[in-house]
Amino acid sequence: MTGRPEILWPLFADLQSLPGVGPQSAKLFPNLDIQTPKDLIFTLPHSVIDRRPAERIADLPEGSTATIAVRVERHHPPRTKGRPWRVDVSDGDSAFQLVFFHGRGEYLKKQLPEGEARVISGKVETFDGVRQIVHPDYILRPGEEDQLPEFEPVYPLTQGISQKLMAKAIDASMALAPDPPEWADGALVASRNWPGWNEALQAAHNPSSMAVISPASPAHERLAYDEFLAHQLTLALARKERRRSKGRVTKGTGARQSKALAALPYQLTGAQERAAREIAEDMGGPARMNRLLQGDVGAGKTVVALLSLLVAVEAGGQGVLMAPTEILARQHLSGLKPFAEAAGVVIEILTGRDKGKERQAKLAALAAGSIHVLVGTHAVFQDDVVFHDLRLAIIDEQHRFGVAQRMALGAKGDSVDVLVMTATPIPRSLNLTQYGDMDVSILDEKPPGRSPVTTALISMSRMDEVIEHLRGALEEGRQAYWVCPLVEESETVDLTAAEDRFKALRAAFGDSLVGLVHGQMPHADRDAGMARFVSGETQVLVATTVIEVGVDVPNASIMVIERAENFGLAQLHQLRGRVGRGAAESTCLLMFQTPLSEGGRKRLEILRETEDGFRIAEEDLVMRGAGDVLGTAQSGLPRFRIGDLESQAALMAVARDDARRLIETDPSLTSERGIAARTLLWLHEKDKAIRMISVG
Numbered sequence: 001m002t003g004r005p006e007i008l009w010p011l012f013a014d015l016q017s018l019p020g021v022g023p024q025s026a027k028l029f030p031n032l033d034i035q036t037p038k039d040l041i042f043t044l045p046h047s048v049i050d051r052r053p054a055e056r057i058a059d060l061p062e063g064s065t066a067t068i069a070v071r072v073e074r075h076h077p078p079r080t081k082g083r084p085w086r087v088d089v090s091d092g093d094s095a096f097q098l099v100f101f102h103g104r105g106e107y108l109k110k111q112l113p114e115g116e117a118r119v120i121s122g123k124v125e126t127f128d129g130v131r132q133i134v135h136p137d138y139i140l141r142p143g144e145e146d147q148l149p150e151f152e153p154v155y156p157l158t159q160g161i162s163q164k165l166m167a168k169a170i171d172a173s174m175a176l177a178p179d180p181p182e183w184a185d186g187a188l189v190a191s192r193n194w195p196g197w198n199e200a201l202q203a204a205h206n207p208s209s210m211a212v213i214s215p216a217s218p219a220h221e222r223l224a225y226d227e228f229l230a231h232q233l234t235l236a237l238a239r240k241e242r243r244r245s246k247g248r249v250t251k252g253t254g255a256r257q258s259k260a261l262a263a264l265p266y267q268l269t270g271a272q273e274r275a276a277r278e279i280a281e282d283m284g285g286p287a288r289m290n291r292l293l294q295g296d297v298g299a300g301k302t303v304v305a306l307l308s309l310l311v312a313v314e315a316g317g318q319g320v321l322m323a324p325t326e327i328l329a330r331q332h333l334s335g336l337k338p339f340a341e342a343a344g345v346v347i348e349i350l351t352g353r354d355k356g357k358e359r360q361a362k363l364a365a366l367a368a369g370s371i372h373v374l375v376g377t378h379a380v381f382q383d384d385v386v387f388h389d390l391r392l393a394i395i396d397e398q399h400r401f402g403v404a405q406r407m408a409l410g411a412k413g414d415s416v417d418v419l420v421m422t423a424t425p426i427p428r429s430l431n432l433t434q435y436g437d438m439d440v441s442i443l444d445e446k447p448p449g450r451s452p453v454t455t456a457l458i459s460m461s462r463m464d465e466v467i468e469h470l471r472g473a474l475e476e477g478r479q480a481y482w483v484c485p486l487v488e489e490s491e492t493v494d495l496t497a498a499e500d501r502f503k504a505l506r507a508a509f510g511d512s513l514v515g516l517v518h519g520q521m522p523h524a525d526r527d528a529g530m531a532r533f534v535s536g537e538t539q540v541l542v543a544t545t546v547i548e549v550g551v552d553v554p555n556a557s558i559m560v561i562e563r564a565e566n567f568g569l570a571q572l573h574q575l576r577g578r579v580g581r582g583a584a585e586s587t588c589l590l591m592f593q594t595p596l597s598e599g600g601r602k603r604l605e606i607l608r609e610t611e612d613g614f615r616i617a618e619e620d621l622v623m624r625g626a627g628d629v630l631g632t633a634q635s636g637l638p639r640f641r642i643g644d645l646e647s648q649a650a651l652m653a654v655a656r657d658d659a660r661r662l663i664e665t666d667p668s669l670t671s672e673r674g675i676a677a678r679t680l681l682w683l684h685e686k687d688k689a690i691r692m693i694s695v696g
């Protein structure tokens with residue numbers, strides 16, 4: 001394996017080797033996530049100060065930065081302690097003041113001798129009707145003006161690191177930056193008018209206009225692209241490596257599938273057929289499958305999962321379907337069982353509740369191969385869960401599981417094919433960022449017969465009306481979810497609030513009609529509560545967000561969400577997706593506490609406007625940022641220094657395609673461009689990716 005290219009060595013030197021950086025400041029830079037000169041050059045200014053000289057201060061708006069030649073008129077030492085030191089100056093047109101708090105008079109008099117000319121740069125303010133500059137950023141003698149950049153970059157700072165030190169350290173690091181061979185696609189670079197890497201950095205750090213720091217400027221865009229490309233190359237290499245790792249050919253006969261299909265009470269949608277076919281083809285190929293099945297809530301992912309599991313069974317193997325909660329696992333079991341059985345398939349469930357002899361018996365049957373399909377929770381990860389011949393692992397509602405768990409399940413068999421199902425329609429940019437190593441099947445068509453959900457925004461103060469309306473609906477035999485508020489700023493539910501609401505609704509509608517489920521209940525109670533609602537015994541289910549994912553009760557047509565303003569958009573969309581599954585007109589009431597912030601109202605209005613999960617996800621991304629949408633920590637989403645997932649989604653797609661193309665044509669990165677791409681990977685510390693190339 002070749003090491004880090006020599007041209008990059010200086011950029012990975014100790015920070016202390018930079019002029020101006022001593023042992024003290026070297027300890028502070030890491031607070032800005034800066035460890036090396038390389039990190040410094042990728043720390044771009046977040047704004048620019050226009051320091052182009054002006055003639056007259058009178059022309060400049062309040063709050064702007066003035067750079068102006070003045071004559072020093074007179075010093076006014078403070079009359080009383082605590083007052084500032086003031087200096088009258090004139091720009092030849094009008095007089096104004098320079099103001100220094102805690103100024104040392106001797107020093108100021110030397111800096112600004114009365115009767116001499118100086119160039120001053122600083123922010124213009126007005127105090128008591130007099131224009132002034134408090135603590136000018138620059139005081140220069142005539143002839144020193146060239147020390148002043150016309151457009152001065154402003155960098156992010158931390159305690160103990162000044163703008164001057166930062167600028168100096170970056171300057172010194174830039175002097176170490178090489179001019180490496182181009183790793184981006186030549187045609188792309190040309191068509192977008194991008195500068196080379198070094199030139200782009202120079203432009204970003206030495207702005208020639210206010211526009212340079214805009215993400216849309218060619219220099220900035222190019223550097224963002226590099227970051228995306230490095231990430232996508234990593235994913236493309238991972239994908240390549242996995243596809244090279246020996247997979248198994250798992251070909252179905254179609255025999256069990258056709259029996260199951262015959263038992264279904266509906267026709268597959270075109271999208272379901274297409275997805276099932278893509279999955280079967282992937283399983284039937286020699287490479288190992290790593291596929292994402294994406295579909296909005298209610299798109300009908302479960303039946304696609306069923307058909308895929310049947311492929312594994314038809315080929316003589318087994319399949320496992322894992323859900324994030326016990327409730328969902330049980331629901332999958334009961335949903336799949338009739339059709340699995342129609343196809344002659346033995347299906348079982350394994351959860352944390354299986355204990356002792358029963359569990360042993362299930363494990364034995366699994367190891368012997370007499371259970372064909374296992375549905376379960378995290379419990380299926382346990383070491384003593386051994387399959388006879390596991391061919392397919394399906395993970396439902398992926399965002400609750402980490403990548404590591406995805407891998408662990410894949411390790412339970414000999415080259416197990418993995419299918420991940422997610423109901424969170426995440427924006428394409430995030431999709432590509434998080435799942436760029438996976439192949440994707442999308443259910444973009446909802447099963448027919450769904451009626452749209454009417455969404456209304458209602459103040460919490462109208463609770464009585466809501467309860468009265470609900471009473472009428474219950475009399476018509478309809479069922480309702482009632483979701484309780486989250487504790488502000490947290491993911492946990494206010495249990496007291498849930499229990500209080502439960503009591504209040506029982507008092508209003510009668511004990512037997514109202515049930516309660518929440519995350520802290522014993523599993524058995526929760527399942528029983530859920531089951532009573534599914535069977536229609538209870539008509540109102542007071543719940544926490546445990547019902548957020550997956551739960552399917554077609555007769556439920558009303559969703560009430562209290563304090564909706566505290567929920568994320570995607571979460572509200574998921575919750576609302578619990579209704580509108582049957583033929584009945586469905587309603588979602590988003591109850592909010594006044595006063596509702598501007599942003600809060602906007603968010604809720606988006607939900608009222610659309611049921612398009614994709615659009616909602618895009619809006620959510622814009623409003624909250626990528627980290628919050630996915631939960632950076634658990635998603636393993638990389639943090640980009642320059643690239644911006646919110647505004648540069650399209651660029652991520654370009655990088656994905658470019659990376660895949662390069663890895664397809666030059667998997668071991670030995671072409672001229674391939675070698676340049678290695679430099680990019682080193683530069684962005686994609687060590688993992690570099691190890692994967694060396695394998696090839």
Ligand code: ADP
Binds near residue numbers: 266423550552581
């Ligand atoms: P999700 O994608 O949210 O997991 P489900 O698989 O739970 O969706 O399906 C939602 C509902 O739609 C279920 O009641 C299911 O029986 C029904 N369904 C699925 N596919 C179809 C179809 N092609 N036609 C009619 N109903 C369908």
Ligand code: MG
Binds near residue numbers: 423
């Ligand atoms: Mg589902």
